[in-house]
Amino acid sequence: MEPVAEAELSSTAREIVEAFQESLRRQGSELVNGPDVLAQLAVQVQAVLDDIAARMSVSETSPMELVGEARLFNVNIGADRARRGIHPVQSLRAATTLFEVMLPVITRDLPPTDSAGALRLSRALHEAIMTRVALASLSYVAFLMDKLQASRQEERTRIARELHDRVLHEMGLTLHQMDLHRHYADRDPAQARVKIDTAIESLDEALRTVRHLSAELRRSVGEYGLERTLRAYLEANAPASVQFSILTTGDVKVLPPDVLEELYLIMREATRNALRHADPTRLELSIDVGDNAVAATVVDDGCGFDTSDPDRASGGLPSMYERALLLHGVLELTSTPGRGTRVEVRIPFSEAAL
Template identity: 60%
Template sequence: MRTGRDADAARSTDTTGILDEVLSAFTRALRQQGNQLISRPEVAEQLAGQVASVLDDVAAQLRLPDTFRITLTGEARLPSVEIGAQRAEHGIHPVESLRAAITLFEVGLPIISREFAPTDSISATRISKLFHEAIMARVAVGSLSYVTFLMTKLQESRQEERRRIARELHDRVLHGMSLTLHRLDLNRHYAEHDQARARANLDSAVEYLGEAVRTVQQLSAELRRCVGEEGLASALREYLKVTTPPSVRVSLRITGDAKALPPDTTEELYLILREAVRNALRHAAPRRLDVTVNAAATEVRAVVSDDGRGFDSSGPYRAGGGLPSMRERALLLRGRLSVVSEPGRGTRVEVRVPLMKSGL
């Protein structure tokens, strides 16, 4: 065991070796766990930077020589706040970061304890505490930026939804009411001397008015943002009843105990499914629409599928149609959203949300 100045000198010259050893053990453990973080090259580079930064903090707190400092470049230089936002964009939940943090502590502590050579139990405890605090400080900042990023995106999607509803009211409802008034005026004009035209204009007025009423009903259903005490099945059934035209065969099948789902999961899941149904009816012109929800003990899985016109799911359409907000809502629930579609072959939207077990 090295002591005194000789130990400090050895520590300053062995910095790269410590980092390489910790990083090697860390990445090997993540691969064995199947952690998502290690599967992306840019994220792996960020991990290296985070490990180096953690060791740097510990060295600074232990007042080791400045030569211990590690120079970071590229992705490794990103602060935790930017890393959290990037992981949100890539669909990597903070739980994966927390698991990685626990792994780093488990594999890294024996190495740095050996290299920093504490002389007593108090010194060993201090090194352990500093190492743990440096790791968790980065997890906390990254998780906060992750949530902030998603909440900002959700707020943007809500604003876009309001603008869309305003356009619907103006373009469909107001336009339909204007046409209705115009047809009623023509009906009054032709009522005395041209009964056939009067009748035709009255029929058109009824048609335009009926379309406006249906649009208002649909918008009212879309504005419903709360499942409430009636439960997910009732909310979905009512939405499908109001929004699905008679020409579309629709089915709703729910298995498992959906009423036992956590309230936040139920609400967000309803909004995801509602958006998927709206997209299908608005853009796909389907003849059939199927909605299924399976609430199991550890996961809830829901699918909205149609036999409509479909689209290239790898193309630019993926950025539209409410898909980003659906994906972000799924991520907030630690879930996954997948969209499979081909032109002329329909669309399948699937969301999987893990359920937390009770207890520790």
């Protein structure tokens, strides 16, 4: 369904759209940010009016469902709002506002004594609005679940790459050194010992990598707690040249399990990126649990990068943003070349637990 032009709106629709948009602005709603979203709202208002007229022309017992372009339009709205980070709660609040704005307009021509007619119009309006909210909310969830699946696939791909690039590489070096050891065993015992020592070093490195990957796969925040799990990860992966600290304020135990696990994965990814790419000397992690939201930061003093560079602002960053978005949170990354990087995530666990 293409957005309707202003001229295509009925006079009643234009009146409702103006009042609706003004009410959303007063509320500070994110749904009035951008011409595309405003155009969607105008389409929705006209469509709801048309839907009410259709519902009033049939029996009250006849259910009506959105089909074809009308259904696709509302499905696309849900996915578009997910991409913009607009939570379905915002859509539900807007739906309530639309009902409050539209009901006086569509019932004003009824005689004051026609309570049955007012009830029918009210019910038709409610059904028309909530049918659209339900479709948009379902597509919102489906969009985020697809993103989460992509994040999990990315995590599996990363582990497979670690096994291939590091473990298999070290095992290959080990085998090569063992072959050289056999070659030198009789003719040059000293060189043979060097080769066997090098093989042992390569094998030790491969075993350390396997242990680290195994620990990542089996580690559960619920079992050890968020701070202890993060500390264990840093102790296992941060080189001796990197100092790190973890500061926790508030009661982490009040966080729902899904928030704990996803928050750990976000902070671990931010920490891994710093250790891999930033060459830091210090890492500072903090977790601040409030009454209904948790804020966490990972700050390094490394080389930093240009966040506008698509090659640098990739890697594990999309999965971090998507994990935060799935829990109705916001993730912000700031970095300047030569001045380190700061990753901050804020998750409203009261909403995430719904």
